[in-house]
Amino acid sequence: MAELRVTLGPLQLRNPVLAAAGTYGYGLEFAESVPLHQLGAVVTKTLTLAPRPGNPPPRLVETPSGLLNAVGLQNIGLQAFLRDALPRLRELGATVIVSILGDSPEDVAAMAQQLDGAEGVAAIELNLSCPNLQDGSRLGLEPVRMVAQDPGATAAVVAAARGRTGKPLLAKLSPDVTDLAPIAQAAQRGGADILTIANTFTGMSLDPQTGRSRLGALTGGLSGPAIRPLAVYRVWYTARTVSLPIIGAGGIVRAQDALEFFRAGARAIAVGTANFADPAAPLRVLRGLERHMGRHRLERFAQLLGAPDPAPAGA
Numbered sequence: 611m612a613e614l615r616v617t618l619g620p621l622q623l624r625n626p627v628l629a630a631a632g633t634y635g636y637g638l639e640f641a642e643s644v645p646l647h648q649l650g651a652v653v654t655k656t657l658t659l660a661p662r663p664g665n666p667p668p669r670l671v672e673t674p675s676g677l678l679n680a681v682g683l684q685n686i687g688l689q690a691f692l693r694d695a696l697p698r699l700r701e702l703g704a705t706v707i708v709s710i711l712g713d714s715p716e717d718v719a720a721m722a723q724q725l726d727g728a729e730g731v732a733a734i735e736l737n738l739s740c741p742n743l744q745d746g747s748r749l750g751l752e753p754v755r756m757v758a759q760d761p762g763a764t765a766a767v768v769a770a771a772r773g774r775t776g777k778p779l780l781a782k783l784s785p786d787v788t789d790l791a792p793i794a795q796a797a798q799r800g801g802a803d804i805l806t807i808a809n810t811f812t813g814m815s816l817d818p819q820t821g822r823s824r825l826g827a828l829t830g831g832l833s834g835p836a837i838r839p840l841a842v843y844r845v846w847y848t849a850r851t852v853s854l855p856i857i858g859a860g861g862i863v864r865a866q867d868a869l870e871f872f873r874a875g876a877r878a879i880a881v882g883t884a885n886f887a888d889p890a891a892p893l894r895v896l897r898g899l900e901r902h903m904g905r906h907r908l909e910r911f912a913q914l915l916g917a918p919d920p921a922p923a924g925a
């Protein structure tokens with residue numbers, strides 16, 4: 611049997627396949643049909659200090675090979691998560707990465723501190739890239755900008771969390787930038803251990819007759835197979851510019867897609883939109899990776915990561 615254990619800086623996972631933030635609830639929603647303890651990790655829906663209702667409906671629109679969402683940050687709040695969901699996730703043996711977002715570095719610091727002492731939290735993922743964040747002004751940003759579109763804000767938010775926790779810290783970046791390198795470097799400077807690349811691409815879908823958005827929040831985030839080549843490129847590009855391990859995400863449906871990300875330089879991957887069609891998608895990807903390793907007589911996942919750099923077609 612292939613050994614899929616993977617080490618991402620200070621974070622050790624039983625395998626490199628994660629359920630992506632916001633597409634698996636708090637994990638418990640799928641616990642009856644999916645053995646959570648078999649996944650590399652479950653990343654929670656992004657939590658905020660206080661509960662939030664999220665955006666008005668409609669929140670989802672299907673697009674060619676993709677999904678446009680404007681769920682917003684509907685969540686139960688960090689306290690309720692720690693009290694009600696985390697103990698059950700611990701019982702189930704799930705590896706839990708808690709995704710958080712604050713309106714200010716102080717918010718993020720306070721959340722990181724609460725999570726630091728929480729048993730059963732393997733790592734913290736900083737969502738620096740929510741396309742539906744309403745107000746960046748407390749971070750000194752234009753209201754429509756995300757933290758991960760500004761190197762200074764990225765370093766400040768990561769440093770705020772780093773100052774309060776020794777847990778492994780993931781920075782989830784936005785693909786919506788001209789150049790990911792300075793943002794990734796800022797995250798590293800702030801003290802991030804791992805990068806998640808990437809969140810959704812900001813998009814818009816309009817009714818051509820009325821000019822109205824098909825989403826209640828006007829704009830949304832595009833995910834699914836439509837964004838895979840864009841995400842693979844960004845992983846490859848960023849892996850060449852920073853030394854931090856990268857978790858790749860964007861349109862992964864099957865093991866072949868995951869392999870593409872590993873070839874690009876990702877050390878682990880997260881499955882998102884595919885979970886809406888099949889909550890067992892991450893497990894299917896995992897089984898496919900095991901078969902691939904078996905076929906190629908690879909005993910350890912590290913051997914798979916040691917593949918040569920991508921080359922042009924015909925080279």
Ligand SMILES: Cc1cc2nc3c(=O)[nH]c(=O)nc-3n(C[C@H](O)[C@H](O)[C@H](O)COP(=O)(O)O)c2cc1C
Nearest residue numbers: 630631632656679737808809833834860861882883
């Ligand atoms: C409905 C929906 C909700 C999401 N919510 C979050 C979230 O709360 N926090 C976050 O960091 N990413 C969130 N994401 C982004 C995913 O975690 C993932 O980065 C992105 O969708 C790309 O992967 P995919 O194409 O496999 O979905 C959400 C995506 C979708 C489709």
